[in-house]
Amino acid sequence: MLAQLALLAALGGALPQEAEIEARFSIEPQEVEVGQPFRLTLRVEHPSRESVFDLKLNELQLDDSWVIFDMSRETAAGLPDRPGRSRTLWHWSLASLDPGPRRLLNELISLVDDERVASVDASETAIEVLSVLGEGEAQPRPLRGLPEGFGSLPQTDLSLWQRAWPGVLAFLLLCTGLALWRRLTRRPRNQAQPALAPLAELEVLRAEPAQELPAVRERHFALTRLVRRATDEKLGLARPGLTDEEWLAEVQRLLESGAAGAPEASAPNPLPPDLLAQLSEFLGAAQAIKYAKASSSGWALEETHAATRRILESLAQAHRPRTKESA
Numbered sequence: 626m627l628a629q630l631a632l633l634a635a636l637g638g639a640l641p642q643e644a645e646i647e648a649r650f651s652i653e654p655q656e657v658e659v660g661q662p663f664r665l666t667l668r669v670e671h672p673s674r675e676s677v678f679d680l681k682l683n684e685l686q687l688d689d690s691w692v693i694f695d696m697s698r699e700t701a702a703g704l705p706d707r708p709g710r711s712r713t714l715w716h717w718s719l720a721s722l723d724p725g726p727r728r729l730l731n732e733l734i735s736l737v738d739d740e741r742v743a744s745v746d747a748s749e750t751a752i753e754v755l756s757v758l759g760e761g762e763a764q765p766r767p768l769r770g771l772p773e774g775f776g777s778l779p780q781t782d783l784s785l786w787q788r789a790w791p792g793v794l795a796f797l798l799l800c801t802g803l804a805l806w807r808r809l810t811r812r813p814r815n816q817a818q819p820a821l822a823p824l825a826e827l828e829v830l831r832a833e834p835a836q837e838l839p840a841v842r843e844r845h846f847a848l849t850r851l852v853r854r855a856t857d858e859k860l861g862l863a864r865p866g867l868t869d870e871e872w873l874a875e876v877q878r879l880l881e882s883g884a885a886g887a888p889e890a891s892a893p894n895p896l897p898p899d900l901l902a903q904l905s906e907f908l909g910a911a912q913a914i915k916y917a918k919a920s921s922s923g924w925a926l927e928e929t930h931a932a933t934r935r936i937l938e939s940l941a942q943a944h945r946p947r948t949k950e951s952a
Contacts, residue, residue, distance in 0.1 A: 645743040646671040650733050656753045659724050660799050662694060663752065665733075667715040669742075673703060676915075677713050678843035679850075681739040685717060687732060692807045694718040701839045711839065722800055724756035823855040823937045831930055841926055845911045848933050852907060859896070859940045869908045877901055897939045907932050 647670045657663045671677050685693060699714040721727055733747040821829065830851070835844045853872060857863055860879060864872050880901055897903070911929060 646675070646677065646739075646741050647744050647746075648737050648742050649746040649749070650729075651749045652729075652752050655751065656755065657721070658755045659722060659796070660692075660720050660803055662718050662720045665717040665719055665729070665750070667733075667737075669713045669715075670704065670707075670710055671701075671713070673701075673709055673711040673839065675741075676701070676839055676842045676846065677741075679846050680713075680737075680742075682715070683736050683738050685732065685736055687719075687729075689804075689807075690721065690723040692720040692722065692803050693811070694720070720803065721752070721754045722803060724754045727752050727754055823851055824934070824941065826851055827930070827933055827937060835926060836923070842915055844926065845915045845929060848929060849908065849911050849915070852904070852933055852936055855937055855940050856900075856904065859943060869912060873901075873904060873908060876904065896943045900936075900939065903932075903936050903939070907936060 649668050649670075651666050651668065653664050653666065669677050669680065685696075687693060695718050697716045699716075701711045701713045704710045704712055729750045730747050733750060734745055737745050827848075830844065830847055833844075835841050849869065853865075853869075856876065857865075860876065862876065862879060864875055867875065880896075907929075910932070914925075914929075
């Protein structure tokens with residue numbers, strides 16, 4: 626009996642640690658010149674059975690002394706030295722317009738906004754930004770690819786300002802170019818990119834390969850969001866923060882209570898009468914795969930794609946019901 630209790634206690638202490646999701650930021654390289662791009666990486670280690678495809682990240686907000694070029698994400702990969710654990714990487718390409726020792730800390734801590742993440746480490750985000758003129762240099766370094774002294778007069782005939790102005794001008798042009806690039810490529814905060822039509826987005830998802838189990842689970846998360854978005858647009862319902870069960874109950878309440886309103890008498894294609902049953906069956910099957918309660922094959926994934934298409938086509942052909950407010 627004592628041995629069983631000790632075993633249960635050991636298992637109970639190990640399970641939470643195995644289920645933790647850990648996030649850590651790093652910078653490479655750690656020494657650059659002003660305006661030289663470097664890479665900021667977010668490494669998320671998580672249980673292999675749990676997908677972080679839908680990890681909640683806020684938009685990276687930096688002041689005007691930084692330039693953000695692009696962002697990318699790598700798919701999950703297993704950790705050979707930690708069985709049952711995987712890692713997923715996010716990358717940002719950045720550049721600093723100010724010289725000196727710099728560090729990103731508070732901006733990164735607030736970037737991860739997901740309650741599943743147990744810890745966020747941003748201690749390795751210090752970077753040394755070198756100025757155009759190095760320590761002890763009275764004039765800029767020669768331009769790369771040109772011989773030293775190219776385009777200059779004898780040293781005795783030039784003043785200090787005449788010798789230094791090409792480097793100062795190059796620095797100003799570089800700062801102006803980077804600022805212009807940032808202004809042209811930065812998307813306004815309040816302006817969201819237009820979403821694809823649901824059926825078009827489905828075709829984009831189907832074209833992406835999904836063979837390994839983590840990728841299959843991520844695909845089911847994406848298909849679930851797609852079906853919910855298309856249904857919300859048709860019913861005038863916006864509940865992205867609800868779980869699948871809560872969202873389905875809200876749709877059922879809306880349909881049964883008549884809050885969505887009856888379709889117009891002249892509407893040739895009202896909402897499908899079995900819409901609620903289709904959504905319930907679809908979400909139940911997807912949930913079993915999303916949360917590792919069932920495995921999935923390529924055939925099962927194709928069935929999920931087909932079920933998604935049937936629901937989206939039914940919604941696309943249906944007449945949007947009038948609400949009581951507009952009736």
